[in-house]
Amino acid sequence: MDKDVFLWQQKGKYLAVFGHDIFYIQEGKGPNLLILHGYPYNTFEWKSVWNKLTQNYNVLTFDYLGMGFSDKPKNHVYSFKEHAEIVNYLLNYFNIKTTHILSHDLGVSIAQELLARDKEGTNTFKMQSLVYMNGGLFMDTYQPRFIQRLLSQSPAPIGKLLSKLLSKKKLDQAIKSVFGPTTQPSELLLNQFWDILNHKDGKAIAYLIGRLVFDKVNHQERWITAMQTTEVPMCFINGPFDPNSGIHMANRYKELIPNPNVKLLNKEIGHWPQLEDPEGVLTAYFQFRTEINTEVYQQNS
Numbered sequence: 001m002d003k004d005v006f007l008w009q010q011k012g013k014y015l016a017v018f019g020h021d022i023f024y025i026q027e028g029k030g031p032n033l034l035i036l037h038g039y040p041y042n043t044f045e046w047k048s049v050w051n052k053l054t055q056n057y058n059v060l061t062f063d064y065l066g067m068g069f070s071d072k073p074k075n076h077v078y079s080f081k082e083h084a085e086i087v088n089y090l091l092n093y094f095n096i097k098t099t100h101i102l103s104h105d106l107g108v109s110i111a112q113e114l115l116a117r118d119k120e121g122t123n124t125f126k127m128q129s130l131v132y133m134n135g136g137l138f139m140d141t142y143q144p145r146f147i148q149r150l151l152s153q154s155p156a157p158i159g160k161l162l163s164k165l166l167s168k169k170k171l172d173q174a175i176k177s178v179f180g181p182t183t184q185p186s187e188l189l190l191n192q193f194w195d196i197l198n199h200k201d202g203k204a205i206a207y208l209i210g211r212l213v214f215d216k217v218n219h220q221e222r223w224i225t226a227m228q229t230t231e232v233p234m235c236f237i238n239g240p241f242d243p244n245s246g247i248h249m250a251n252r253y254k255e256l257i258p259n260p261n262v263k264l265l266n267k268e269i270g271h272w273p274q275l276e277d278p279e280g281v282l283t284a285y286f287q288f289r290t291e292i293n294t295e296v297y298q299q300n301s
Contacts, residue, residue, distance in 0.1 A: 002195050008043070009069055012024055018086070026059070028059045037104060039105055039106040044192065045272065049282055060094065067202065071200070078209055104273075106135065113223065134272070136244070136249075137249060138220070138256065142244065178242055179270040180270040183276035185272075237284045240269065
């Protein structure tokens with residue numbers, strides 16, 4: 001295992017949740033912040049913004065079941081409901097009653113499910129704010145990669161075979177295609193991603209996790225209604241160059257969400273803004289937090 005990936009793993013601990021070991025990291029002081037990672041890797045994607053976030057907030061993050069350093073059961077039906085229940089379990093375990101949320105990629109869908117539950121009053125905690133970043137918020141606009149369709153829309157036996165046959169070269173090509181032209185991933189990062197994916201034979205179940213991408217269609221009406229009617233402050237930080245969920249997703253967000261708060265990064269930033277432009281992401285996020293703090297002050301004055 002790569003040294004930096006190993007050190008990241010050493011930062012965390014494991015907690016048994018619903019019969020499975022979930023890897024988590026909790027660090028920092030200040031207001032609570034839950035950060036949710038993307039597919040198909042893990043919390044390591046936050047490494048470049050981690051220190052600045054933990055200097056300002058009590059940050060909790062975890063690897064989803066089936067991903068990263070958490071358990072990866074092979075005969076399992078993965079769902080947004082289960083991911084949301086694991087979030088609730090963790091926050092309840094740590095006695096976190098209120099939290100801000102920062103999400104990316106697959107994490108934005110988990111955040112949408114949590115927002116719908118917030119509206120329904122079924123979370124164990126209250127959401128103080130919610131930031132989405134480069135994820136498939138709206139399926140009528142989302143443009144998945146070919147490899148996602150191949151793995152996730154094929155019949156299960158074929159998807160299973162394709163996952164096992166997936167080569168590092170093919171995956172590297174897919175990852176490079178969603179980074180910006182001037183912020184391409186280094187060979188070191190691609191090797192680190194490969195280590196993470198293969199931990200506990202995770203590559204073998206990539207197709208099972210990937211099926212969640214297209215399961216989002218079944219939740220769109222409920223999730224979008226929650227986004228349109230919530231009183232939770234929201235923001236969309238966007239890497240515009242991302243072919244999956246870039247400027248086209250930001251424009252759709254502006255069309256569908258009342259009083260949209262969209263913060264566009266440099267036009268050549270792609271799908272992984274926290275890796276491609278960590279300072280830009282931090283600036284946008286801290287600006288959002290200042291904005292909502294000012295709004296609260298004005299409302300109370």
